[in-house]
Amino acid sequence: MTAPAGRGLVLVVEDEAAIADLIVRYLKRDGFGAHVESSGEGALAAVRRLRPVAVVLDIGLSGMDGVEVCRTMRSAGDWTPVLFVTARDDEVDRLVGLELGADDYVTKPFSPRELAARVRTVLRRAAGPPAEVLAIGAVRVDVAQRKVWASGTEVSLTSTEFDLLTELARQPGRVFERGQLLSAVWGYEASAGTRTVDVHIAQLRAKLGDSSPIRTVRGVGYAAS
Incomplete structure (x- = not known):
């Protein structure tokens, strides 16, 4: 060691x-x-x-x-x-x-x-962002504590899932292309493949259940509203 x-x-x-x-x-x-x-x-x-x-x-x-x-x-x-x-x-x-x-x-x-x-x-x-609480639909995101609640129930997310949700929730209604999310959340360009974004979005939706605010914009990407 x-x-x-x-x-x-x-x-x-x-x-x-x-x-x-x-x-x-x-x-x-x-x-x-x-x-x-x-x-x-x-x-x-x-x-x-x-x-x-x-x-x-x-x-x-x-x-x-x-x-x-x-x-x-x-x-x-x-x-x-x-x-x-x-x-x-x-x-x-x-x-x-x-x-x-x-x-x-x-x-x-x-x-x-x-x-x-x-x-x-x-x-x-995972380093600890500034104090910020976001609310979108039935989902609440405490950015400082890195905690998420869906319809009042706390949901456990990985750091990547958390940051992906936060990126969408900070600009509700904005449609993000997959490459934009890959760059913003993962910190590198789309060489890793935009399929990475799709898979993590699927995870997020599964964990948030019926409370999920994430929608697919066909041919473009994703938005939260």
């Missing part, structure tokens, strides 16, 4: 040593500390013991895979930001559709510089 640097400790869960070393090197360049685990069981123990600021989690682990690690964390009420590493885009679509609670993902082969940038983006979203 490297000592926690100024930006905090990132847990890297990867069973290929060469890839893990590369990720750690770039995280350290960005001012993060890093700890590596090669198994799902080790990852869960490290999350409890080290309280990392984020987890870079390979899906294809032997034994307990990354899917089960993330599911176990979320079931225990641990919403530490998780960034999946996977070999297939369609696999991520399926996983996110299962509402596992990942905040972002990269596909192999990936740029370690981009991965480090995505970790920064996820943490920036």
Whole structure:
């Protein structure tokens, strides 16, 4: 384990040593500390013991895979930001559709510089915004506390889902193109694919249920009203 640097400790869960070393090197360049685990069981123990600021989690682990690690964390009420590493885009679509609670993902082969940038983006979203409360329909968003209520019932969202909802709710009625949401919420251009936005919108609607204010504008994007 490297000592926690100024930006905090990132847990890297990867069973290929060469890839893990590369990720750690770039995280350290960005001012993060890093700890590596090669198994799902080790990852869960490290999350409890080290309280990392984020987890870079390979899906294809032997034994307990990354899917089960993330599911176990979320079931225990641990919403530490998780960034999946996977070999297939369609696999991520399926996983996110299962509402596992990942905040972002990269596909192999990936740029370690981009991965480090995505970790920064996820943490920036979770850093604590200024006081602000938004209300749209039956949904209320407390930006400062990063809490959401739908028809009076609190709803648990990932940091990505929260920021996506907040972006829409801050400008009710405005129609956002998918690329605009990708840039505003994820912090990078549409190279990751606008399908990412569609999947997270589907998650949000499922969690908000009948209270969801999000509507699809065919051929354009999404709006909240």
